Amino acid sequence: MNCYLTNCLAGFMVFNEDLTLLDYELFPPSKISSRLLKIREGVLLVEEEALLNRIGKKYESIIIETNKGSSNYQHLKNSEKFEFKNPNPGGEHLRSNLTQILLEIGFINTEEEFKPRIHDIYLDVTLHQIRESSEAEDKLLIQAISSLDELDESIGKLSERIREWYGVHFPELDFVRNHEVYVSFVAQHGHRDQIIQQDLSGHNLEIDSSMGADIEEEDILIIQGFAKSLKALQESRQSIETYVDFKMEKIAPNLRDLAGASLGAKLIAHAGSIKQLALFPSSTIQIMGAEKALFRHLKTGERPPKHGLIYQHPDIRGGKWWLRGKIARTLAAKLSLAARKDLFSGEFDHSIKEGYLERLETINKDNPFPKRVTKSKKVTKSSPKQYKKYSKKKKKKKRKK
Numbered sequence: 001m002n003c004y005l006t007n008c009l010a011g012f013m014v015f016n017e018d019l020t021l022l023d024y025e026l027f028p029p030s031k032i033s034s035r036l037l038k039i040r041e042g043v044l045l046v047e048e049e050a051l052l053n054r055i056g057k058k059y060e061s062i063i064i065e066t067n068k069g070s071s072n073y074q075h076l077k078n079s080e081k082f083e084f085k086n087p088n089p090g091g092e093h094l095r096s097n098l099t100q101i102l103l104e105i106g107f108i109n110t111e112e113e114f115k116p117r118i119h120d121i122y123l124d125v126t127l128h129q130i131r132e133s134s135e136a137e138d139k140l141l142i143q144a145i146s147s148l149d150e151l152d153e154s155i156g157k158l159s160e161r162i163r164e165w166y167g168v169h170f171p172e173l174d175f176v177r178n179h180e181v182y183v184s185f186v187a188q189h190g191h192r193d194q195i196i197q198q199d200l201s202g203h204n205l206e207i208d209s210s211m212g213a214d215i216e217e218e219d220i221l222i223i224q225g226f227a228k229s230l231k232a233l234q235e236s237r238q239s240i241e242t243y244v245d246f247k248m249e250k251i252a253p254n255l256r257d258l259a260g261a262s263l264g265a266k267l268i269a270h271a272g273s274i275k276q277l278a279l280f281p282s283s284t285i286q287i288m289g290a291e292k293a294l295f296r297h298l299k300t301g302e303r304p305p306k307h308g309l310i311y312q313h314p315d316i317r318g319g320k321w322w323l324r325g326k327i328a329r330t331l332a333a334k335l336s337l338a339a340r341k342d343l344f345s346g347e348f349d350h351s352i353k354e355g356y357l358e359r360l361e362t363i364n365k366d367n368p369f370p371k372r373v374t375k376s377k378k379v380t381k382s383s384p385k386q387y388k389k390y391s392k393k394k395k396k397k398k399r400k401k
Contacts (some may be wrong), residue, residue, distance in 0.1 A: 002091025003055060005048075006065040008098060009036060009121055010107040012048045014055055015090035024105055025051045033124040042068045052076055065091040138274045141247045144240055145265035151237045155179070162186065166223055169212045170195065176203050180234055185188075186227035190220045208345050253348040254338035258331075258356060263312050267335065270309060278339040286310065286332035310335070315360060322370050323363055330359050 003022060004015045009025035025047040027035045038045060055062065056078030064073070065088040073079050094101060102108050108117055136356035159179040167174055176182045181203065189195045196207050245266050248256040252274055255264040270288050271277035277285070287294055289308030297304040306330040311317055319327050334356040341349055 001059050002061045002063060003059045004063050004088045005051065005055075006091035006094050006101075007039065007048070008093040008094055009118065011035075012045075012051050012107075013090070013094060013101070014051060015093060018090065019093040021101065021104065023051060023055060026105070026107065032121055033128050036121075036125055037128060038104060039067075042072070044068060044072045049076060052078075053080075056081060063090070069346045095340070128156065136273065137247065137251055138268055141244065141251060141265055142273075143271040144244050144247065145262070145269050146395075148237065148240050148244060151233065151240065151264075155230070155233055155237060158233070159183065162223070162227055162230060164257040165226070167212070169215050169220070169223075170210050170334065171212050172205075172207050172210050175205055180231075183227050183230050183234065183249065186224060187231045211250055250341040252339065253346075254341045254352055255335065257350070258334055258338050258349070258353050259310070259313060266309055266312075267339075274343055276341060278336075278343040280339075282329070282333040285327050285335050320364075320369075323367055326363050326367065327360065330356060330363065 002017055004019075004144040006013060006015070009032065010026060013024040014022045016022050025043050027047060035045060035047070052062065053076065055077070060081065061083055062078075063083045063085050065086050066084065067086070070084055073082050076082075099108075099111055099114050102114065103111070108114050156179075159182070162183060163174055166186050173182065173185065173192070173195065176185070184284050185198075189198070190355075192210050192212065196210070200207060237298055241262075246255070248261040248264050252264055252268065255267070255274075258264075259267065267285065267288065268274050271280060280288075287305050287308045288310075290305035291308075292318070293302075294307040296302055306325040307316055310328055310331055311324075313331060316324050316327050317330065334352055338349075338352050341347070341352065
């Protein structure tokens with residue numbers, strides 16, 4: 001005889017071929033939400049295991065409705081009797097007559113109690129998921145790398161602004177191309193005479209006087225205060241960058257080793273979480289960030305993108321143009337492997353990067369500069385010999401016709 005094992009929010013149940021309830025194992029009332037979340041994650045629960053052990057000896061075949069793989073059941077007794085079908089007749093019967101069955105097993109006392117009980121259970125499940133999501137460390141990492149990108153944009157604009165503003169008073173200082181050094185000079189000294197007195201040889205500058213305008217002390221104080229605020233932003237950016245590197249080393253050491261802390265964090269932020277990134281195939285990781293180009297290719301037939309965010313990797317950005325596609329595919333495959341290693345084991349594996357570097361060396365060796373394909377010369381009136389031959393052939397074809 002066959003029987004059907006299925007589950008619902010109350011627990012696990014077994015039905016015979018006539019869809020009569022044979023046995024059941026209910027969840028503890030205080031742990032229903034956690035049990036339902038574990039079922040979604042594909043965990044074999046103690047209630048299901050206990051029920052299978054009880055009915056394993058009584059029936060020839062047990063048809064299980066589950067989202068788990070058959071390997072999860074191999075350690076159980078009588079596992080050779082297990083079959084897997086999703087959905088199975090027992091599960092369909094349970095979902096069609098859920099209220100009556102829950103009344104039969106005593107999960108609810110009246111039909112009016114059904115909807116409020118279901119509402120409370122799934123509200124608890126939702127709150128549990130939100131709590132888990134907010135506690136995940138990769139959420140903090142995503143906020144940090146997003147803040148870093150916004151700070152970079154803001155600091156770049158504000159640095160150009162202070163250069164134009166202070167350049168009215170001391171235009172010669174604009175030869176200092178490093179924004180941090182420039183802002184530091186203005187924040188510390190303010191007036192150009194104090195900067196001229198400093199040793200500027202380290203910046204390849206020798207300034208004795210300036211052709212800039214003389215401005216009042218109150219103007220200098222305002223500009224100096226603005227420079228101090230900008231300097232504080234630059235220091236904040238450095239501390240966040242250090243924090244991102246620390247978080248990446250803790251959460252995704254393999255991804256950090258292969259892609260770098262900044263690029264690895266951007267990939268996690270674009271995917272939404274390290275779990276989602278690990279579930280993506282390498283082809284998705286390769287073009288992640290180039291969605292507009294991908295949809296333009298699908299819509300208009302233009303050439304598809306070879307890379308997205310991973311173009312920021314130095315091996316692709318600084319690689320030879322005819323090798324970038326091959327390098328991007330190789331890097332994406334290793335990034336996918338690194339993300340899965342970080343998610344499921346969390347152990348650092350140096351062989352991932354070593355394998356990537358070996359493959360990179362092979363790509364560079366096996367793909368020299370491609371030969372140029374010579375285009376066929378067009379026959380024009382400017383080349384008289386070729387034009388005569390072409391015109392004679394054309395006349396012969398007309399005569400034959």
